[in-house]
Amino acid sequence: MAQAIEVNGVNGVHRPSSGSKRNQGLKVLIVGAGIGGLIAAVALRQQGHCVEIYEQSKFASETGAALHLAPNANGILRRLGIFAEHFGANPMERLTEYTAGGVRKRSMDLREANKQWQHPWLLAPRIELHNKLKQLVNSPKPSNERTRGSVRLQLSARVVEVDPASGRIRLEDGTEVEGDVVVGADGVHSVARKFVQGGDAEPFCDGKSAFRFLVPRQLALDDDDTRPLVEMEGELSIWYGADRRIIMYPTSDNTSLNFVCIHPEAESAADAADAGGDWNQQGNLERMLAIYSTFDPALLDLLRKAKRDSVKVWKLLDMKVLPTWTCERLTLLGDAAHPFLPHQGQGAGVAIEDAASLAVVLSEDLLPKDVPARLKLYEETRYDRANHIQEFSRIIGKDFKEGQDQPDMFGFTNFNFGHDEWDHSTQRLREWSWKRNPHVYWRMPIAFGPMPGPRQTHFGLVRDGSRSTFTTASIKFKTSRTLLQNLFPPMRKGWRFRSPGTVAYASFSQTTLNKMEWLGGSGYNHLGLYIHGVEYVKENGTVYSGTYLPILYESLTDPIVSGREELGMPKLYSSIDIYRRATSYRIRTGWQGALWGNFHLQELEEMDTAAVTGSISGEADDGILAYKYIPKAGRANKGIAAEEHVTFDPFAEAEPKPRVLRYYKANRASFEIDALDWEQLPTMHHVVSRLAELPIYEIVGAKVVEGEGVPDVSSARPV
Template sequence: MSISNGTFANGTSNGESKPTPLKILIVGAGIGGLSAAIFLRQQGHHVTLLEQSRFANELGAAVHMAPNATGLLLRMGINLEDLGAVPCKILSQSLPDLKPMFEVPLSRSAGRWQHQWLLAHRVDLHSELKKVATAKDGPGSVQLRTSSRVASVGTQGIVNLESGETLEADVVVGADGVHSKSRYALPGSQGIKTFGSGKSAFRFTMPRSRALEDPLTKPLIERDGHLNIFMGKDRRVIVYPTRCNEVLNLNCIHPTSESEAKDQKADDWQSSGNLEKMLEVYKGWHPAILRLLGMADNETLKVWDLLDMDQLPTWTDGRLALIGDAAHPFTPHQGQGAAQAIEDAASLGCVLPAGTPLAEVPERLKLYERCRYERASRIQEYSRLIGKDFGSGPPLDTSRHTDENFGHDEWHHTSQKLRAWQWARKPALYRRMPVTFGPFPGPRQDHFGNARDWKDSSFSTASIKFKTSRTLLQNLLPPGFKFASADTNCYASFSLSSLGNLEWLGGHGYNHFGLYIHGIEYTNENGEKVTGTYLPVLFENLADPIISGREELGMPKVYSSLDVTRVADTWRLTAGWMGNSFLDLSLNGLETKPSPDQVQQSAAPSTVTDEGMIFHKFIPTTGPDGSKERDQADVDYFGFVSYMDEAKTGFRRVERTLTAARAEIKFDALDWKKLPTLHHIVDRLAEIPIEVIEAKLVEGRGGNDLRSVRKLC
């Protein structure tokens, strides 16, 4: 079995093949790159991270970690609250003169979201991601190579470094940010450039105590977990605490034309700001806000341009995939940039579980893109809309955007998409209720579409062939069926098979007992005639084969207990329901006879040869009591299993045949109280007069799964 057929959507193997890890190169070790390394490592792969910096003197500000991201971090083994991240308890928005616009107490609505909304420090998050990614223990491996500047990236697993070194991998992940070099390896991306959104942002952190000590600024920041937004027409200030409520993060978004950055390189967070310039940008705002901004350290104040980019036509090609800002740069107005990079990483890890065949990588990367492209693009557009100048355009339903953002779990989303992709690759998979869980394993195939192995299974079939009333048996045939022979005599069999050591039942077995009417002819609408054995009812003692046989094949199966005993030369069957026995059948004086290599269905002593088995598949329409729908059928046709075709597809070897000196069979229909669901069937079987022609017990190995069944039109 190939791993592609034997791997679950969550990345665990069914144990029939040893997973082979992929070699993966990730360009960029930011939040997205490190997250991807963790998810891919958890799947057992070998990852190399290429980072152009030396990771020295890491700086940064705070970062929103909304519930859609914190849940994925927990899946990585990271709880940001343990690192000092602050739960967001209050969201408020005010005008520049401090006049309130609204306030939402999030502590009372937090139960709406599965995970916490946290206000974390970017450095703390980045450091923990790096720690988890490069830990010695755990599945897979991650090697971090710093000072590794990438010159170019190919779509077939090649990365060229500026040092002249060439690296090869099974998968390359471009996580190299808004100025990505990986991006331009993709077709159609060369003409797409980043551009300024028209806004820039001053950003800085400072001790919260500094603002608490000033009576003018204290009211703005004194509540723990308070995300406070001050909205001007074309500029805004966002303030919130992080690091155990001891550090304040300030983000001051304004028109780019009004600020100047020294040595600024587009979105470089390390570009120096200018305190006097920032205060000038917010001239005329409430003195408390200006006092708060004036507390910034000029030497640590940073400013950067908020960049945007048109949609790429694709994020993947061959064995290259982009994640995070390399694929979809975000303006910060929803605080979803880092979250969407983490979602990308989760999705990518999900579509590349342990044992992913190398040949499937390009198609699986396209699946990752389909899982992520629409959502990330939609949130990009939301961020643009929310970032518009105050009062411009129609009012926005921000709660709808928040609910859509926060209520999503990308791992669960991609897992289902991966399952659907796997199922769609094998359209012939058996499906039955409950269909939402995918293909249903049964006797004909496992969950992955692989045929069952029957060679180690066993069978023991006891049958009584008898001569009986043609008129009575004709009453059990559907309209359009008749006996193929004009002979007055007709023949049928009662037969019980005990099946054991079945792979599809985990080595267990079950019994089935049925009435088989021989020599029946059916002519379809096209004039095609089929002669076979008609099966009006089949009792079985286990739900799994009953459901499988009824839904997949259409056989008329019902439940009963079927207890078989064997003492010396006597074989006995007792059938019943809830302790009430309705059948006692025995073969006595069993004697071994030579047997052929294979056994076919016994033919009645007539000129008619049965070609296979025929049965009626009927499923009623769902509808209320008394409705017209109750008189209609959703499914109503006949099924046919060819003995010749089954002999070609199955494996069956008879090891011993025993003939009975005598056979006895006795039905007791009891009543509706003792057999509330079977009385109408057993009562009819009890009417059949029986003149035994032959009784025998056949034992052997192997079996047939009846996969050759077809519909008689």
């Protein structure tokens, strides 16, 4: 009989007909309550869905081990309100590699390098993470979650059959349950996998097995022979033999040492014969010591500190890449879809990413009839990345001979860590939704409507901007690379950041222009978001390095229309009011009285103008990158572009050249953006709401620059 744990009073969810409106979320059946399944449950509940988890075990045999929570996984946990450092996770601070004999090959201090990642790289006790997830699904929802979502966890409930068409599962005791979605999160020996195309693939041993166990760190510190191996907190150490290796790292606030000892499977076959993917198979301490008998004696002394009954052994299992993870209402995540070898510590991380992606694409407003299409979107979003990381793990796990080319560890790390799956999947869902409606007009930004004016008179004569004046106030801040990257054009092939980190830099910059000849001697204000360190790479390999401009607000119609038509600059209207005082500069932006932006530079201090280098913004980028999109006219051509290309305006070719007359540094600066709603910002809520999403990790600089000479941007051109 299945053991049920009831949460929020939900005992079975009525499934309405496919096309009906509903006041509650989807009914989601999750097969398996491992880390991936539980995180999917937490995330789907936050999306407002009613989740039922079916776990074959009683959770009675959980044992200790540790796992990596790399930045790509840890960021998702934090988004869900799970902070692993609160239950024993400690930072990964150093990587040290040895020969089998104990000769140090290299040691890398990672503390500075880890600052490029938005979230910390942690070494966490697996059992405590699992306990935290169980606590979350077995407890009432936090007050910030929607009231309609729920989770119901059933233990001792073995699923034996899935019907993808109906969303029905059958338990071993004959009970049948029907839902809108079935999620196979049941691990490497997945039952759910058998019901997708190619799911008859069987896991196979890659030729290696692994012992795993924990040792109290204090035991090693108390021994003069082993103390040097464990003195540094947060240090992951690897000892390499020709065909075997030992990995050790601390967890549980640096109080426990986690060991993974990988070796030829045949040498521990007597222990692992029945283990398969079972982490809890009893190992043999004496056999392990014999397998590593040629390793450093101090390391062997460390291994001897393991309790005999704590040593477990399991075969390392791999599986061919599945052609698909999804069939109608059924999809897979984690090891059920892509079993991982342990060599990058990304198995749990990729399962966490899968869970986040699934929760995003199964949005709160989704109707049951649309589930199969959304599950295919989930697969398309995750398939390549998961399989790439899976292949990286295979490569890193190979036995490399001395002098043989080594794998690109830094490239793998950047690929793995430099990713936020929640934000990535959110953007993929947006793009998928856009494509599903082929009859909409595309307008800037990314496409607006153009209007000539500042570059020539009515008679075609070039206008003179050399006596025009400018005052530019800018605030530079550190923020999320993924969210900035999501503001790249939807047709964004070739766009990238120079830096691989998950943090990036952008500026809100406001300029007041005056004495503009083409405006009869008057002027206007503009304010834009400038994303620094962006590169656009053409198909022929040519690279344009610049500051990317996704949106530029201006307070006057004429320059807006002109800049859109002639240059493809992504301009919108906003009121931009300036309050300038002796030591402060305040900007307020709005639309017909609805104020959406407040930017404040304080404690202005005049500096030497020689300090302004490069562009007026002071950035090292070569120019401004933007994206031009003009829709084709005619009702029969909705969604078809008349013109579409990347625009580049190089600073070096700006004419006339601006001349800086005064420069002020702001010792304090801040800004706030309020997205308001569609009623208050009926024409641009979709833009301001995206700007409001940008987190402010740090204000890194602010200034006011005054000068003369306003370039007419005539150097802007398609690339």
